[in-house]
Amino acid sequence: MLIYLWAESQGKVIGFQGGLPWHLPADMHYFKTVTTGNTIVAGAKTFASFPKPLPNRTNVVVTHQPTTAFPTGVTVLDSLDAVRAYAAQRPDEKIFVVGGAQIFAGLINDVDYLYRTVIHAGFDGDTWMPAIDYTKFQLIDTQPGIRNAKNPYDFAFEQYQRK
Numbered sequence: 659m660l661i662y663l664w665a666e667s668q669g670k671v672i673g674f675q676g677g678l679p680w681h682l683p684a685d686m687h688y689f690k691t692v693t694t695g696n697t698i699v700a701g702a703k704t705f706a707s708f709p710k711p712l713p714n715r716t717n718v719v720v721t722h723q724p725t726t727a728f729p730t731g732v733t734v735l736d737s738l739d740a741v742r743a744y745a746a747q748r749p750d751e752k753i754f755v756v757g758g759a760q761i762f763a764g765l766i767n768d769v770d771y772l773y774r775t776v777i778h779a780g781f782d783g784d785t786w787m788p789a790i791d792y793t794k795f796q797l798i799d800t801q802p803g804i805r806n807a808k809n810p811y812d813f814a815f816e817q818y819q820r821k
């Protein structure tokens with residue numbers, strides 16, 4: 659199954675200058691918790707924002723670059739159709755599409771679940787979450803984030819399932 663996993667702030671901002679606009683350790687912890695042991699699929703720019711392939715996960719990168727441009731062990735797919743085929747061959751696996759916007763835009767009709775962190779704060783950004791028709795999804799879980807000195811925003815973790 660394909661699952662989108664992302665965090666967005668006010669105005670659907672998701673990125674700035676190749677990285678995240680915010681520092682929210684609680685969301686990084688959530689990301690690690692839900693993806694560990696599973697597969698992540700990232701566009702080349704998002705993959706480049708990681709210091710290295712994410713440990714204890716199958717790392718898939720979507721790019722037109724050759725496999726040799728990436729560390730050993732990273733699965734390289736050259737199209738969104740290749741991602742669809744990869745997921746179709748693994749129906750029992752949780753495959754987390756972790757962005758960025760280019761990848762989110764292309765697979766919206768294929769995704770089964772949405773895991774969205776909503777950050778109730780405004781940030782400068784240069785990358786936005788593409789439009790999603792939420793009438794096609796049902797909210798199945800929402801958990802408030804805990805605001806504290808290290809996570810100084812109101813935020814919540816939401817999960818949606820395709821109807």
Ligand SMILES: NC(=O)c1ccc[n+]([C@@H]2O[C@H](COP(=O)([O-])OP(=O)(O)OC[C@H]3O[C@@H](n4cnc5c(N)ncnc54)[C@H](OP(=O)(O)O)[C@@H]3O)[C@@H](O)[C@H]2O)c1
Pocket residue numbers: 663664665666671672673674675676677678700701702703704705707720721722723735736737738756757758759760761762764785
């Ligand atoms: N807030 C969040 O949850 C979140 C999540 C993810 C990312 N982000 C942020 O979003 C920004 C990056 O997003 P982005 O949209 O600019 O880039 P991206 O989607 O991460 O990567 C774009 C790259 O993916 C490859 N690609 C895209 N479509 C393809 C296709 N159909 N076939 C083959 N390859 C394809 C291309 O790589 P090549 O040029 O190598 O061919 C393209 O340059 C960063 O700021 C990042 O931190 C935020």
